[in-house]
Amino acid sequence: MGESLLLEPSLAQTLAVSAAKTSKLSLSTSTQRSLAAWIKDNIRKKECCFYVNSDSKGICKCGYQRIHHVDDSIKPENYLGETWDRHRHVHEVPTDAYGDIWFGGLGQKIGRYVRVSSDTSPDLLYQLLTEQWKLPPPNLLISVTGGAKNFYMKPHLTALFRRGLIKVAQTTGAWIITGGTHAGVMKHVGQAVREYVLSSGSMEGQIVAIGVATWGAIHNRRPLVHHEGRFPAHYSLDMQSQGHLSCLDNNHSHFLLVDDGTHGCYGVEIELRSRLERLISQQPLGNRGRTRGNGFHISFELHTKPDQHLVALVIRSRLPGNTTALVLIQVYLSLSSPLPLPANRSSESVGMERWERQLELAVAWNRVDIAKTDIFTEDSQWKSSDLHQAMFSALLGHKPQFVQLLLENGVCLREFLGDQTTLCDLYTQLPTSCFFLRRLRKNIITLNMFVRFLQSRDCTSAALAASKILKKLAEEGAEEEDEAEEMRELAKHYETHAIGVFNECHCCDEERAQRLLIRISSSWGQTTCLRLALEADDKSFVAHSGVQALLTQIWCGELAADNPLWRVLLCMLFFPLIYTGFLGFSFLLLFSVVLMIDFQTTPSWREGLLYVWLISLVCEEVRQVRHIADMYINDMWNILDFLSILLFIIGLAFRLTTRLFYAGKVILCIDFIIFCLRLMAIFIISKTLGPKIIIVRRMMLDMFFFMFLLSIWVVAYGVAKQGILIHNEDRLDWIVRGVIYEPYLIIFGNMPSNIDNALFDIKACSVNGTESQKPKCPILNEDKMPAFPEWLTIILLCVYLLFANILLLNLLIAIFNYTFQEVQDNTDTIWKFQRYELIKEYHSRPAAPPPLILLSHIFLFIRRIVLQRPPNSYRAFSES
Known part of the structure; x- marks a missing residue:
């Protein structure tokens, strides 16, 4: 009883996996048809057409009884007087045994089977396997023969053999071909497949084990026969009564049952199996779209040595040039030891083609250690073209170690991808899940690092682009927070690589390193490193001293960086000496004068100048949108520009109408606030004020979310207070005042007077709520005094102040403190990044300040549109 209980978890796991496999492998009705x-049109079987009694039991020369022959074969007129011959007296008819085979108990559960003639074309069988049974073409063919009966291995050698066989089959996508019966080495192969299925727990990476057996030697084959096919056929292993026949192994996935019209004869399948294996070995590898020659075929012949009581393993490795390497090793050596390649480089007769095929075999087996030690030796000389086939296989098989090894040993990506068909083959052979973005999403990055980073001419741009993609995926495409965090860490990893490469360049040659930052990269959409860093929000890269030196040079222009401050202030007094205008203060001064002093029904000259100034601002914003439309809306300052211009246009439209004249002035006053806020952007250039503006910006975002929490308490207290004090107030404005405005003012110390009877004044309110300028009086008693429970309103006020004034406001202070500390700890990096954005914006602007910028726009229009001349220096930076 205790032993059975111990077996229950394994049994439950087996049944669960078997159920999953049954649902996975069963065919739909349309597919069955x-x-x-x-099969009816292409696959045939053999049957005896001349019954000749061989003994007293009524057994024919073919081995079948009389009842198993058709009537025409009992007394055939064509063969009278002839001696029975298996070649002449057996003919082909459409097969009657095919479909799905279901094994009772534990194991493979569902498999495919078909009864085929021994003369069937191997091409038809390969078509059946790949097109009808949907098996992917193999990368490797493992043929296991020998040891059909009385095969014995010690337990530890058996485990070693199973583990090694499945490891090879799983990692290479191999087909295993055996005799298919539940005996000898074929039973060991089936059990190895079963152990892998139980350990994997899924159908992904299913091991393909094909049994090629003799139909006439199969026990209990009657349930497999049906003219319309069996879906499924129920087959049971009856080892006790099988006699000299054999049962099918319940752990194989596919069966080809070879029929020559005889019964009880073994070895019928050998010739057809040999021809099929030869055909498969000549096919292209399964994970490649092309190949120059034959595929790989490894033949395992296992047998026992009677005189030594050892088990020997003969590996026949079919390599091109009709060379067959026979390597005899002892099974007690680990099957995961180095792959037995016949690597004898002293023989020059084998030629380069042989070594290329050995390399492809090492790639298929994923044995980079063998490639390093036995193939890429010191005396070996490889051309880039000789390694292209192996590179193709390594890329499709996602084997980054081999990709790195091939790149280190001479593969030139320019030559490898020079032929457009190569790149097309890569795309067509790769599934969608293997594309670059999908690999980044799954954090499978080693291959991309080697191909896109180590070998890229624009490796810095490549790393910054990868950082941008990963951050975008973490923001929008991550399904879980852990996955998003991994992507963000990976983005930092790429940014660190970019910084490392640029730092090496900057140490060697500062001037050339600065030119590298503004050089247009054709590999990444005609962009620059600086623009990629900006779009990826890579602050650490922008904060690098080499990047900042370039920004300082661009900001100062032809001015010396060490000019004293008084010279800079002197230049600001004369417009021709100013590189970038600072007349924003003048615009705000003019705007405020118009709003407060000179806002007439008929616009004055000051107001007209203000309109011209605004038109120049509109033209500049249009120019910016035209150059950086994809990034314009992502900048907060650009959003403020757009909002301020929009409000100004609406206010101007209202202002020009008589009825909405005052409403237009109100809108323009609000617009003035936005223009003032927009002016703060100029202070980002200051190392002292710049980080403070970033702090204010982040605190505003924190306060926005904090207001959701505060609004819950404000509304909760306001509704409760209003319902207790006032009965049926129907004036909306006074409802909003009582529910939201008054509770909000309480936070700042403005205590209401209507909750305290001592402060009640009936003259300050309207009893019935008929006076629009007075609030409605609280519920009154017969003495015209408030009737509400004063003690309750006081308690509610105390609780409200406790949570709103003490708890929530202190929470806001803590949030602000965290934000301040976070920015303060990275002040230098954040300021340098913001400085870059400001310098980029002002450098791309025309030199003249508004409103004189209109002249610059006219000049640019004539220069670029009419004369079609390119921009001036630093155009790559400007356009970024």
């Missing part, structure tokens, strides 16, 4: 029609 299609498969049955194809």
Whole structure:
């Protein structure tokens, strides 16, 4: 009883996996019809057409009894007087045994089977396997022969053999071909497949084990026969009564049952199996779209040595040039030891083609250690073209170690991808989940690092682009927070690589390193490193001293960086000496004068100048949108520009109408506030004020979310207070005042007077709420005094102040403190990044300040549109 209980978890796991496999492998009705029609048209069996009694039991020379022959074969007129011959007296008819085979108990559960003639074309069988049974073409063919009966291995050698066989089959996408019966080494192969299925727990990476057996030697084959196919056929292993026949192994996935019209004869399948294996080994590898020659075929012949009581393993490795390497090793050596390649470089007769095929074999087996030690030796000389086939296989198989090894040993990506068909083949052979973005999303990055980073001419741009993609995926495409965090860490990893490469360049040559930052990269959409860093929000890269030196040079222009402050202030007094205008203060001064002093029904000259100034601002914003439309809306300062211009246009439209004249002035006053806020952007250039503006910006975002919490308490207290004090107030403005405005003012110390009877004044309110300028009086008693429970309103006020004034406001202070400390700890990096954005914006602007910028716009229009001349120096930076 205790032993059975110990087996229950394993049994439950086996049943669960078996159920999953049954649902996975069972065919739909339409697929069954299609498969049955194809098999009827193409696959045939053999049966005896001349019954000749061989003994007293009524057994024919073919081995079948009399009842298993058709009537025409009992007394055939064509063969009278002839001696029975298996070649002449057996003919082909459409097969009657095919479909799905279901094994009772534990194991593979569902498999495919078909009864085929021994003369069937291997091409038809390969078509059946790949097109009808949907098996992916193999990268490796493992043929296991020998040891069909009385095969014995010690337990530890058996485990070693199973583990090694499945490891090879799983990592290379191999097909395993055996005799398919539940005996000898074939039973060991089936059990190895079963152990892998139980350990994996899924159908992904299913091991393909094909059994090629003799139909006439299979026990209990009657349930497999049906003219319309069996879906499924129920097959049971009856080892006790099988006699000299054999049962099918319940752990194989596919069966080809070879029929020559005889019964009880073994070895019928050998010739057809050999021809099929030869055909498969000549096919292209499964994970490649092309190949120059034959595929790989490894033949395992296992047998026992009677005189030594050891088990030997003969590996036949079919390599091109009709060379067959026979390597005899002892199974007690680990099957995960180095792959037995016949690497004898002293023989020059094998030629380069042989070594290329050995390299492809090492790639298929994913044995980079063998490639390093036995193939890429010191005396080996490889051309880039010789390694292209192996590179193709490594890329599609996602084997980054091999990709790195091939790149280190001479593969030139320019030559490898020079042929457009190569890149097309890569795209067509790769599934969607293997594309670059999908790999980044799954954090499978080693291959991309080697191909896109180590070998890229624009490796800095490549790393910054990867950082941008990963941050965007973390923001929008991550399904879980852990996955998003991994992507953000990976983005930092790429940014660190970019900084490292640029730092090396900057240490070698500062001038060339600065030119590298503004050089247009054709590999990444005609962009620059600086623009990629800006779009990726890579602050650490922008904060690098080499990047900042370039920004300082661009900001100062032709001025010396060490000019004293008085010279700079002197230049600001003369417009021709100013590189970038600072007349924003003049615009705000003019705007405020118009709003407070000179806002007439008929616009004055000051107001007209203000309109011209605004038109120049509109033209500048249009120019910015035209150059950086994809990034314009992502900048907060650009949003303020757009909002301020929009409000100004609306206010101007209202102002020019008589009825909405005052409403237009109100809108323009609000617009003035936005223009003042927009002016703060100029102070980002200051190392002292710049970080403070960033702090204010982040605190505003924190306060926005804090207001949600505060609004819950304000509304909760306001509704309760209003319902207790006032009965049926129907004036909306006074409802809003009582529910929201008054509770909000309480936070700042403005205590209401209507909750305290001592402060009640009936003259300050309207009893029935008929006076629009007075609030409605609280509920009154017969003495015209408030009737509400004063003690309750006081308690509610105390609780409200406790949470709103003490708890929530202190929470806001703590949030602000955290934000301040976070920015303060990274003040230098954040300021340098913001400085870059400001310098980029002002450098791209025309030199003249508004409103004289209109002249610059006219000049630019004539220069670029009419004369079609390119921009001036630093155009890459400006356009970024």
